[in-house]
Amino acid sequence: MLIMISKRIGFMILTMLVVSMLLFMLLEFSPGNVATKVLGPYSSEEARQLWLERHGYFEPLWWRYGTWLGNFVSGEFGDSVRFRVPVSEVLWPRLWNTAILGFWTFAIMIPLSLILGVLAGMREGSRLDRVISVGSIITTSVPEFASTVLLSAIFVFGLKWLPGTSSMTSGFDVKQMILPVMVLIIYDFGYVARMTRASMAEVMTTHYIRTAVLKGLPYKQVILKHALRNALIAPFTVIMLQINWLLSGVIVVEFFFAYKGFGALLLEASLNQDIFVIEACAMVAVFVAVASQTIADIGYTYLNPRIRFS
């Protein structure tokens, strides 16, 4: 177990290193481009040279990468070109906002999709199973940007119940959270529910469930005591991997509802060529994704006794 954990963490660090190298190559390989992006396309040639000189861009590539990485690890991401402040001042509050959004999404989506998945998988092929399965395909097929538009059309313009933007300009407002969270849940719960259903359906065909039914246990007890424990191992991994997915999902939602979160920041930075913000956001996104995957792997091993004791 310990060896496995250290292996996973080692691989995680390796992945982060390779990703950082890729990003550095992609964005900072030619110093001339960096200077143009930072100082703008109308800056003079001398100004660019001076800037490059001052920020050590005439050093060899490996040296530049080393310094860049060192700064990165210590939280020095450079200055945002657009906001004229250190990147960390913009990044952390935005990340916190996205974490709030993600928390509410998961807090509602996980119980909902697990319950639906278990109900559908309990009796494969039943009418309830059909309804839940087809329903989850339909909700997964509506892309987020379409459901943002459709839901705003209903709740904002039609019924006038909810505000159309979630910029939170006058402090935190629960009403402004409802639509973004709803969009994320609608797009995502179908996938988790289907995975749970598949896992549950598989468990229901095993011998020990048949034994439990045949020895006369009440159906409720068969499900709660025998089936659920094994059926919920696979969805655990799926849910952890949804964190990776959520980092993509929030971009669309935050963009549409003008929510001041991490995804919107990354998008703005890309559209404005705000190079140091792109780097910081990408690294944070990959870190969160890889870390959640590592936790998923370790957790899966821990939860599954067949692997844990082998």
Place this chain on the structure above:
Amino acid sequence: MSNIVETVTPAPTLGFAFIRAIKSFALLRESTPGMVGAGLVLFWVIVAILAPLIAPFDPLATLQPMAKPGTEFVKGGTFWLGTDHLGRDILSRIIFGSQTVLFYAPLATVFAYTLGILMGLAAGYHLGWWDIVLSRISDIILSFPVLVLYIIIIATIGSSGINIIIAITFASAPGIMRIVRGLVLDLRNREYVAAAQTRGESSLYIMLVEILPNARGPLIVDACLRLGYVIITIGVLGFLGLGLPPPDPDWGGMINETRKMAMIFPHMTIFPCIAISSLILGFNLLADGLREVSLRD
């Protein structure tokens, strides 16, 4: 006599393989969701092919701004779904937009599959270093949140049709490679592979002629699902302003251009949303139906 003719097995020619493929698609009749999906996809394919014939107006022409659905045009014709802020007929733009999406999405998927299949075959058949290197590369690409990857690529190389295809190929090939690798690991120890090896066939021949055709089942299902995702991706990129450059009609772009006016003119945004959702739903249902049918036998 006729019985004898029927029992003769024809040589496996290309035409025969085609007929067999049609026959296996006919099995889809047993799955209602699958049939609905196939119908939706077929509907949009026909719309895309017949676009110049059925579109009532030129999709790029500025006619009458902000007309509500059903408005009559002074020079004849009706705006069945209204017009957008620049006065372009929305129905015609949706019809021509189906051409855009059904051109780029399958093309990008084919490229992604070509690269992914080659990577997967090489990794799964040769194992050893090939496998380690290719698997690690895939792991690293797959560790990116997918939209973050698209945004970084598009922001670096610029947004155009070709660049979108490149980005999709780059981001999807690792996932396909994983599936193919898994299938090859299962198939590489079969007798017919051993027979081909004994015959002295080249490894390229064995991979492409012996192994790949036998791995097609799960790959077809996955391709349907992936086509849906690619359509979502192209839509999302258009929606975020990173998609195909205007004026050509693109569903995601149409939604983005008009979403700020959705409060007053909801028809401008809602109809493209319905169009793209129905096409994606079609591919997802089709994939589900194919999977159900293939598991049955």
